[in-house]
Amino acid sequence: MAKYDKADVERRMDGAVESLKGDLSGLRTGRANTALLDPVVVEVYGAMMPLNQVATVSAPEARMLSVQVWDKANVNAVEKGISKANLGLNPMSDGQTIRLPMPDLNEERRKELAKLAGTYGENAKIAIRNVRRDANEALKEDEKKKEISEDERKRLEDEVQKMTDAHVAETDTAVEKKIQEILTQ
Incomplete structure (x- = not known):
């Protein structure tokens, strides 16, 4: 049933990051958007x-x-x-x-929006980690069915971890950028 598919893992992680970017674009800074x-x-x-x-x-x-x-x-x-x-x-x-x-944002509202941006970021990271978990479970299943060797499973798990790290870093960058935008405009 479970079969590891690198393209699907990449697509799902990209989807989590894109969803985050959509959520962040809806957060109000001082500028009209x-x-x-x-x-x-x-x-x-x-x-x-x-x-x-x-x-x-x-x-x-x-x-x-x-x-x-x-x-x-x-x-x-x-x-x-x-x-x-x-x-x-x-x-x-x-x-x-x-x-x-667009009314000016007061300091309290800016802090609320920055906190909300952080929450959106955490939710995106959870989604990315869930994709990693699913991929690793699929790899273990493939190994159990003797479709891949233990060494191959470990190599692919490392690959999945690298994809996870890259997407989490992209998430952190997007959130940091938005927080800076909120706090300075």
């Missing part, structure tokens, strides 16, 4: 929909997001969705456009 609104869902047409399916989000200025709602009837629902997302943004409606000025 359209990814900040990615988690926002809006109740329209009797269903919950991601904001990007009912409006266009842009960053016309460094400290301002603009949400162009496609259907005028959904403007209030979009405002409500942004407010419910608890992003610390104050929507200002102007026809079918909603402007979101």
